[in-house]
Amino acid sequence: MWDYSEKVKEHFYNPKNAGAVAEANAVGDVGSLSCGDALRLSLKVDPSTDVILDAGFQTFGCGSAIASSSALTEMIKGLTVDQALKISNQDIADFLDGLPPEKMHCSVMGREALQAAVANYRGETLEDDHEEGALVCKCFAVDEVMVRETIRANRLSSVEEVTNYTKAGGGCSSCHEGIERLLVEELAARGEIFVPAGTGARAARKKAKASPVPLQAPQPAPAAQPMTNLQRIRRIERVLESIRPTLQRDHGDVELLDVESKNIYVKLTGACTGCQMASMTLSGIQQRLIEELGEFVKVVPVSSPAHSAMAEV
């Protein structure tokens, strides 16, 4: 059985705002029967102030789907439509004191129902840009569709790269077999053959040997073609640009603040702030930068405004 928080249980056993709202002027339907999850959110919005006066849900789904729906309706009542749209799926999960990784899609469904209802209220149409697959990495809740898309978009060819781009496989590593299977299929589709990494320990030793300088060297010898400071910063920015879509998918982002020899100062924003996986994300970013720049660099997170102001000087 799932490890549901008390808050999830409370909202499942005694859901708030169940049923359709009378005189609703905004309705959003998401999900489908085949997925086993479907949610209809109905809102009564005051047209003069845009304030959500009442919200109700009808949900076909599991315990956490019903709890997420109930939580969402509680969170948005009294807000203006614009304020409500600022609620991310992570906010819904946080409101419930967290959801198991396999169940995060329930909060995503809540967020999407809200978008759909607001679009309905404003008379807009929404494009379905969302596809969901079976969960590959349970530690970081990464699904098959995301892994495949990332492999394709970035022409990835190793499990390590998949981990760096998506975080999948960066935890307990028991999903590496599954990631390898996806790599074999995706590489075959572009006419390549998947070459597995050696045993972990040996690969790491070889890498250390092959590396032109020891990783700990404080003053790395310049690469074959030395870069100017400007070129180097642009390169760093390009790497961060390529990582950004992955973070934004989770409603987070990264900002480059300063570069000072081997120290690269960044600021994690949005959902990344305070995320318990932030250090994983940072080490993934650092790994990518080391590979791209061909030198050892250290990614330093800057959080407080004082520090960031200092760093910007």
Add this chain to the structure above:
Amino acid sequence: MNDIYLDNNATTRVDEEVVQAMLPFFTEQFGNPSSLHSFGNQVGMALKKARQSVQRLLGAEYDSEIVFTSCGTEADSTAILSALKAQPERKTLITTVVEHPAILSLCDHLAEDGYTVHKLKVDKKGRLDLAEYAALLDDDVAIVSVMWANNETGTLFPVERMAQMADDAGIMFHTDAVQAVGKVPMNLKDSAIHMLSLSGHKLHAPKGVGVLYLRRGTRFRPLLRGGHQERGRRAGTENSASIVGLGVAAERALAFMEHENTEVRRLRDRLEAGILAAVPYAFVTGDPDNRLPNTANIAFEYIEGEAILLLLNKVGIAASSGSACTSGSLEPSHVMRAMDIPYTAAHGSVRFSLSRYTTEEQIDYVIREVPPIIAQLRKLSPYWSGNGPAEEAGQSFAPVYA
């Protein structure tokens, strides 16, 4: 009332007599059965007795046909991999679409390695087409593996007849009988079944012990090689306490066979009739006329299984579901999908599985508690309105993100 356990196809409570029989084997009888001294010797005798008890339950000809393993899954893997190893010229396997993952995942893995895997389809009641099966039996088939009883619906397959057909074609036949052993009378010596898997914890023995029945004369290659335990067919020091427990559980299962097929069946039928009489838009899945006596799988339309289980759990009733959400996958149970049960019902399927410990009082309580739970969840469902499914449910619900 204490909590009511109706999930006996998942696992069972260990019989009190089984526990008592096991206890000395943790303390005074701790010897290694392979040892010559008295510490080990007595354990060796106890294992022999357990082997004979399992032999009787299965109706096997020889006690040496019983190979103790660590679980049903190990017995399944041993059987299939042995057949492939012993007959390397044969590259095809036949199984069914509704097998337990212990068979299906292995077969899928073997397919990736280049083996041809034929999965026999089932009809809407979960039944096989024997003509389809007969047409597939040829010289490239190394082994046929077909479950005796389905774990989700309890539907029985005609394994004795299928084994005869395979044997006539010179093909090995294995059956995963994990759900059937102890509930269905067996007489393997008069069958053509070459190999059979069973699991102790499904028949009131502890978890962590299973059996591979291996008909004398069947070509065999061990999965685990090492010591001479189990006549070299399954190396590794015996789990003696659990094997002793399984022996007693086998004796008890034989003694309760009649009860299982009369009293347990009566209670199951009562439960099913009681729920279906009170809940509209619900139906039994699988083949009601040919199934295990203890299993009732009921699909409740327009609601989701995990939500049902959580509410049942709240009132002290334990059952299980084929819904996607209980397993963390996106698809509902492969068994429900194979029988072409519509999504509206497949996600809401709930399995109640009884045992000899189930009482009439418990069944009556469940019959009272289920209908309001179903009604409560349907009130939340966008596919339901008032006393029936929402008008043209598929059309009025228009998801933006699907």
